[in-house]
Amino acid sequence: MKKIWLALALILFVVGCGTQNENLAKGKELIKSDKRRKEERAVREFKLALQQQIDSAEAHYLLGYYNSQEFYEPNTTDWAEASITERGKQMFLAYQEEQRKYLERLVFETLRDDDLDIQNAALDALKRIYKQGDRKRLLSQLQKAIKSSDNRDRHNAHWVLGHLGKEDPGTIVPILVKLLDHRRTETRLNAVKALGEVGSEQAIPALAALIESGSARWKRDREEPEVRQLAVEALGKIGGAAVPELVKIVQNKGSSLRVDAIRALAVLGDEKVVEPLLEALKEQSSRDVAIPLN
Amino acid sequence: MQKKIRWFNRPRHLVFIVSLLIVLMVGFGCDNQYYDERLKMQVQQLDSDLKDRWSTSGVVVLSTTPNGPADKAQLETGELISYVIAEYPVQNAGDFNSAMKQALDEDNNFILYLKEKPPLRIALRRRGDKVGLSVEGNGTVRVTQIQPGTPAANTDIQVGDIIEKIVDERKIYSLDDYKDTLGKLSKKQFTFRTTELIGVKIAAVNALGDLADVRAIEPLVDIFKNSSEFSLRKGAISSLQRLVELSVLNDLFQQFQSADVNQLPADSLQPQQLESAAILGLLIVDRTENTATLKAPFGTQFRHRSEALYQKINEGQLAELAQEYIQIEVEPEQEIRRACLAIIGILKPISAIGSLIAVLENPTEIPGIRFQAGLALSQIGQPAVDALITAFEKGDTSTKDIAASALGGIGGSKARDQLIKALESSTESAIQLTLVDAIAKISDVTSIQALERQLQQYQQDDESGVRIFLDEVFRSLEFSNN
Numbered sequence: 001m002k003k004i005w006l007a008l009a010l011i012l013f014v015v016g017c018g019t020q021n022e023n024l025a026k027g028k029e030l031i032k033s034d035k036r037r038k039e040e041r042a043v044r045e046f047k048l049a050l051q052q053q054i055d056s057a058e059a060h061y062l063l064g065y066y067n068s069q070e071f072y073e074p075n076t077t078d079w080a081e082a083s084i085t086e087r088g089k090q091m092f093l094a095y096q097e098e099q100r101k102y103l104e105r106l107v108f109e110t111l112r113d114d115d116l117d118i119q120n121a122a123l124d125a126l127k128r129i130y131k132q133g134d135r136k137r138l139l140s141q142l143q144k145a146i147k148s149s150d151n152r153d154r155h156n157a158h159w160v161l162g163h164l165g166k167e168d169p170g171t172i173v174p175i176l177v178k179l180l181d182h183r184r185t186e187t188r189l190n191a192v193k194a195l196g197e198v199g200s201e202q203a204i205p206a207l208a209a210l211i212e213s214g215s216a217r218w219k220r221d222r223e224e225p226e227v228r229q230l231a232v233e234a235l236g237k238i239g240g241a242a243v244p245e246l247v248k249i250v251q252n253k254g255s256s257l258r259v260d261a262i263r264a265l266a267v268l269g270d271e272k273v274v275e276p277l278l279e280a281l282k283e284q285s286s287r288d289v290a291i292p293l294n
Numbered sequence: 295m296q297k298k299i300r301w302f303n304r305p306r307h308l309v310f311i312v313s314l315l316i317v318l319m320v321g322f323g324c325d326n327q328y329y330d331e332r333l334k335m336q337v338q339q340l341d342s343d344l345k346d347r348w349s350t351s352g353v354v355v356l357s358t359t360p361n362g363p364a365d366k367a368q369l370e371t372g373e374l375i376s377y378v379i380a381e382y383p384v385q386n387a388g389d390f391n392s393a394m395k396q397a398l399d400e401d402n403n404f405i406l407y408l409k410e411k412p413p414l415r416i417a418l419r420r421r422g423d424k425v426g427l428s429v430e431g432n433g434t435v436r437v438t439q440i441q442p443g444t445p446a447a448n449t450d451i452q453v454g455d456i457i458e459k460i461v462d463e464r465k466i467y468s469l470d471d472y473k474d475t476l477g478k479l480s481k482k483q484f485t486f487r488t489t490e491l492i493g494v495k496i497a498a499v500n501a502l503g504d505l506a507d508v509r510a511i512e513p514l515v516d517i518f519k520n521s522s523e524f525s526l527r528k529g530a531i532s533s534l535q536r537l538v539e540l541s542v543l544n545d546l547f548q549q550f551q552s553a554d555v556n557q558l559p560a561d562s563l564q565p566q567q568l569e570s571a572a573i574l575g576l577l578i579v580d581r582t583e584n585t586a587t588l589k590a591p592f593g594t595q596f597r598h599r600s601e602a603l604y605q606k607i608n609e610g611q612l613a614e615l616a617q618e619y620i621q622i623e624v625e626p627e628q629e630i631r632r633a634c635l636a637i638i639g640i641l642k643p644i645s646a647i648g649s650l651i652a653v654l655e656n657p658t659e660i661p662g663i664r665f666q667a668g669l670a671l672s673q674i675g676q677p678a679v680d681a682l683i684t685a686f687e688k689g690d691t692s693t694k695d696i697a698a699s700a701l702g703g704i705g706g707s708k709a710r711d712q713l714i715k716a717l718e719s720s721t722e723s724a725i726q727l728t729l730v731d732a733i734a735k736i737s738d739v740t741s742i743q744a745l746e747r748q749l750q751q752y753q754q755d756d757e758s759g760v761r762i763f764l765d766e767v768f769r770s771l772e773f774s775n776n
Contacts, residue, residue, distance in 0.1 A: 214341040215326045253372040254354040256341035259497040266501035269591035274507045277498040281513050283372045286490040291367045292483055
């Protein structure tokens with residue numbers, strides 16, 4: 001019995017090797033080499049590989065990863081196909097073939113790339129996944145990333161969540177708000193930044209509560225100063241409906257964030273701010289006050 | 295049976311009530327506010343990180359009850375109490391010892407006031423260390439002995455010095471600190487030292503400059519005139535300067551306002567104003583599309599506010615203020631004098647000519663500022679020509695230098711003729727260079743002819759600085775004509 005299984009496995013392996021796409025292998029070989037214009041040539045191979053085998057996840061991914069517009073004359077068909085959205089689409093096609101593998105790869109590998117175009121293509125792919133793919137899994141991966149101990153992952157996750165949130169604040173804002181309770185300061189920091197980028201009014205109460213925690217009696221109830229400061233900035237980015245909340249901070253004479261709130265308000269240029277600012281100017285200067293007691 | 299159940303439930307009730315009490319106590323305990331029964335005022339704990347960020351600490355006055363001690367002392371809402379200061383008059387040796395004991399409690403230091411000597415701060419290294427002073431007397435308390443090796447021995451105290459009082463300054467770090475310090479204070483009278491949160495005011499002053507609202511002008515002028523903080527005054531004058539810069543764009547913004555739009559064809563607007571507005575970040579000019587678009591939020595909001603701002607600024611109060619503060623005798627801070635000169639340069643009040651000439655001629659003023667006064671005069675233009683000619687004629691070399699360039703900047707036949715006359719009679723090469731430069735700036739037919747005459751005069755003299763400079767001037771004139 002054992003022998004039969006072994007033979008079967010061997011046959012499968014051989015068949016597998018045989019169907020390994022030649023162009024794909026050639027392209028990958030090129031990338032590893034130190035040949036001139038290797039990436040451009042590899043891209044050609046990946047395109048050929050897809051002609052032979054349209055469902056090759058790897059070829060789709062590599063095409064999305066390497067197909068730079070730099071290789072082509074502007075306004076040609078090839079050039080258009082190397083746009084960020086086209087590259088994002090290729091990455092998304094790779095995801096469709098092998099969901100788990102490429103979701104993880106996009107979140108924890110592609111986003112970390114130094115090349116801005118690649119990061120943007122990955123963002124585009126993730127947006128597509130959000131709309132057409134396994135949204136739940138995507139969100140759980142992004143939450144895993146924003147909770148990560150690696151600064152790059154946290155930063156990338158906040159960036160993606162910020163973008164997704166702009167399109168669907170109803171889903172993303174509650175997730176980010178929940179992250180404000182996470183034990184890792186840097187995670188909370190990134191969640192606050194993302195909330196600022198989303199710019200949704202829904203986040204105002206949570207940000208306000210976080211800012212107010214600075215006057216909590218117990219240290220464990222107080223949010224870190226840098227997170228609170230960013231929360232004020234986030235309120236500034238939300239603008240409009242957040243103005244009263246920012247004015248409240250300016251008026252809270254025990255708050256350490258008054259200056260930050262004033263700066264955020266100055267950028268918004270809202271007329272409602274003039275009065276509270278004039279009030280702040282009227283506050284007493286340093287002085288000695290004698291207190292008589294009877 | 296019924297009774298049994300009741301008995302059984304009673305502890306449960308108790309547990310419930312006790313736990314409710316605990317919850318309530320914790321709830322009250324978490325409160326960061328405290329009502330001081332003695333002073334009749336509500337105080338609040340500062341944000342924890344204020345201490346780190348602004349290096350201030352203390353408690354904030356939230357409200358005072360009318361006619362209570364705090365209210366009577368005119369403590370105001372928002373004041374930050376950072377020190378409690380208690381004074382102990384010393385009448386006899388007993389006073390001295392008890393005052394010292396009180397003052398040394400907790401913070402190990404106090405301030406000693408000796409007759410006819412500056413106050414001395416005495417600090418102990420450790421709690422319980424000796425101060426090292428022995429005193430004696432009734433009514434007048436004198437130092438009788440100073441122990442070597444003690445803090446007292448390291449100061450300027452001498453045997454026979456008369457002790458007047460001991461002052462204890464205690465820093466307040468938190469609400470608990472406040473309660474503790476005031477609780478222990480047996481004194482009838484004490485003093486709070488408050489700290490102004492200058493950063494907040496500076497931020498407010500800067501923001502008001504950006505918001506371009508007419509209501510800000512009076513308070514900013516008030517701060518500028520009356521504050522003792524340089525940074526605040528500097529902020530106030532630069533905000534005023536910005537408001538002045540914005541106000542002169544009123545014509546431009548009224549075009550948007552009267553059409554009730556945020557975009558107009560760029561070529562329908564005055565180019566210079568358009569450029570300044572773009573530099574100030576109020577609008578974006580797209581030459582290819584021929585559009586000028588107001589930027590949100592400032593540009594789009596400013597069109598509603600510009601008229602009021604313009605009216606207020608042109609009432610003349612600001613020009614007068616700036617005129618006063620360009621004088622070094624009035625304003626010792628050069629940055630402020632510069633800002634005032636900039637304001638005058640924008641508002642161009644003819645009434646400022648006299649004071650500008652005074653700055654220009656002032657040998658004790660910084661050369662850069664004298665030059666800026668000249669620049670402001672050239673911005674005022676033709677009305678300043680006579681005064682500049684007089685300053686040129688009677689002034690020293692540097693006055694001549696500045697006045698000549700200002701005249702060149704203004705141009706016109708009167709200024710030109712004066713400059714040419716001066717060039718033709720001048721022998722001082724430094725002045726000649728300035729005059730050539732000023733005349734070249736005017737560059738009409740008459741002035742070019744005058745420069746050509748000079749060039750002929752210096753034809754033989756290859757080494758002359760004037761000759762080299764003239765060559766350069768003609769080269770650049772040719773270049774600009776091509």
